[in-house]
Amino acid sequence: MLKNVAEPEPESLDVTPTTPKAKSRTKVFALNAKDKYYALLFLGPSVLLLALFVFYPMIKTLYISLFLTSGLGKTTVFAGLGNYVRLLTSADYLNSLxxxxxxxxAVTILTIALGLLLAHLASETLPGIGIFRTLFSATMGVSVSVAAIFWLFIFNPSTGFLSLLSNWLHLPVINWLTQPNTAMVAVVITTVWMNLGFTFLILLGAIQSVPTSLYEAASVAGAKPGYQFFHITIPMISPTLFFVSIITLIGSFKSFGLIDLITKGGPTNATNMLVYRIYKDAFYSGNFAQASAESIILTVIIALFTLLQFKILERRVNY
Incomplete structure (x- = not known):
């Protein structure tokens, strides 16, 4: 007779990793989970500050631009896109634009051109070139108020340097800050002078990082310095030029301090830039709704020009 043999019970499935590879994989997953908490811990303060001082003001500005406001900035009547339509059909606002x-x-082109020229000259190994490098970059340490006082003295029609030079050369004295055309020229010159130090240093570092072997090979092949500059230097520093062009253009759109201290938007609104107009509409006229709409329009304009730079200039960048 066959005896009943008890069948062995099936072994329970053990999902605990037993191999060293599986154990290490489990540890990696555990570390990744911890890293997420650490990332949130360290990024939390930055995200909170951005939310309070960047994202919330942006949303609040957009909200206010859709209303009419009182003199204290409180919203009163919903206007929709009325503020935008009023601005874009205003001859005064279009003149400011x-x-x-x-x-x-003018500021972007002159700053990059002069910065590139000075950086190219300062990259040469000449006696005393370090002094010139220091002088070219000295404007980085000058505040806006000091620069404004310095150039107000230069443009002074009575005792300024330019008036004394005109008298010495027997030329007519130009009252730079009281005539619309010359006031714009004066503001452009002052802004370029202020921005030149930063642009010069960035471009100088890029030029000095270009391998000298490229210039040596070009010289052996008979290439002239001008050809080397346009066919070796410019392509090799094109990423830096691209970066400088974007930074300079955005900074030019946001220029405020020099305009406020030198011309205050005058004469006859000849230098009344969009940023200064926002300031005057908000804090002089108390029209916060219109100033908010102007801020949104300026943001869109800067974004469009930056996108246009990426579309056009990035194709010419050699990485």
Whole structure:
């Protein structure tokens, strides 16, 4: 007779990793989970500050721009896009927009061109070149108020350097800050002078990082210095030029201090840039709704120009 043999019970499935590889994988997952908490812990204060001082003001500005406001900035009547339509059909605002674009293009082009020229000259190994490098970059340590006082003295029609030079050369004295055309030129010169130190240092570092072997090979091949500059230096520092162009253009759109201290938007609104107009509408006229709409329009304009730079200039960048 066959005896009943008890069948062995099936072993319970053990999902606990037993191999060293599985154990190490479990530890990695545990560390990754901890890293998320550490990341939240360290990023939390920064995200909170950004939310309080960047994102909330942006949303609040957009909200106010859709209303009419009282003199204290409280919203009263919903206006929709009325503030935007009123601005974009205003000859005064369009004049400020045109003045701003002229100023931005002039400052951006002159700052990059002069910075590139000075950086190229300062990259040469000449006796005493370190002194010139220090002088070219000295404007980085000058505050806006000091620069404004310095250039107000230079443009002074009575005792300024330019008036004394005109008298010495027997030329007519120009009252730079009281004539619309010359006031814009004066503000552009002052802004370029202020921005030149930073642009010069950045471009100088880029030029000095170009391998000398490229220039040596070009010299052996008979290439002239001008050809080397446009076909070796410019392509090699194109990422830095791209960065400087974006920074300079955005900074030019946001220029405020020099305009406030030198011309205050005058004469006859010849230097009334968009940023200074926002300041005057908000804190002089008390029209916070219109100033908010102007801020949103300026943000959109800066974003569009930055996107345009990426679309056009980034194609010419050699990484």
């Amino acid at each position: 045109g003045v701003t674009l002229i100023y931005v293009f």
